[in-house]
Amino acid sequence: MKPSPRPACLIFVYAFGLGLFACADPVPEQEPVKKDYIRKIEGVDEPLSPEEIQKGEVLIAYSDCYTCHQKDKRSKGPAFESIAARYPANKGYVSLLALKIIQGGSGAWGHPVMTPHPTLTEDDAKLMATYILSLKTGN
Ligand code: HEC
Secondary structure, eight states: OOOOOOHHHHHHHHHHHHHHHHHTSOOOOOOOOOOOSOOOOOOOOOOOOHHHHHHHHHHHHHSSGGGTOOSSSOSSSOOHHHHHHHSOOSHHHHHHHHHHHHHOBOSSSSSOOBOOOTTSOHHHHHHHHHHHHTTOTTO
């Protein structure tokens, strides 16, 4: 006997189609987070301008950074010296950290969140990042 199309089949095809559609965009697998607190990133250190370092230090003192950061100890945020230990001191990382200071975020040092600083100019944020990266021990 020849089966005639039944509504159930149509529903199946419909659901299967949706299933395929959903499968086409798989959720990225969560990899287990197990990392050293300071993952040093390889890169070339460039000499930083002493004048920019000093300006950055002043800007940081007048902003809210020290409510969450300390120079040599972890508080709500990582110690500035730990940040300096992780990132190479060069223009690329100054820009990257400046962006992070302006936009805020989380995930690089665990779960706590850094508030964004949208009123900072990119230039000021870069000066701040320059100061932080100057804190490499041994500098
Ligand atoms: C509300 C608390 C808070 C304030 C205020 C704050 N920070 Fe942070 N900051 C954090 C936290 C938490 C992290 C770690 C974020 C992460 O894990 O990605 C962080 C990370 C950073 C980093 C490293 C970013 C990275 O991707 O490794 C820099 C640089 C930094 N802060 C600079 C600053 C500066 C400069 C200021 C002041 C303008 C400031 N922070 C103000 C909490 C704060």
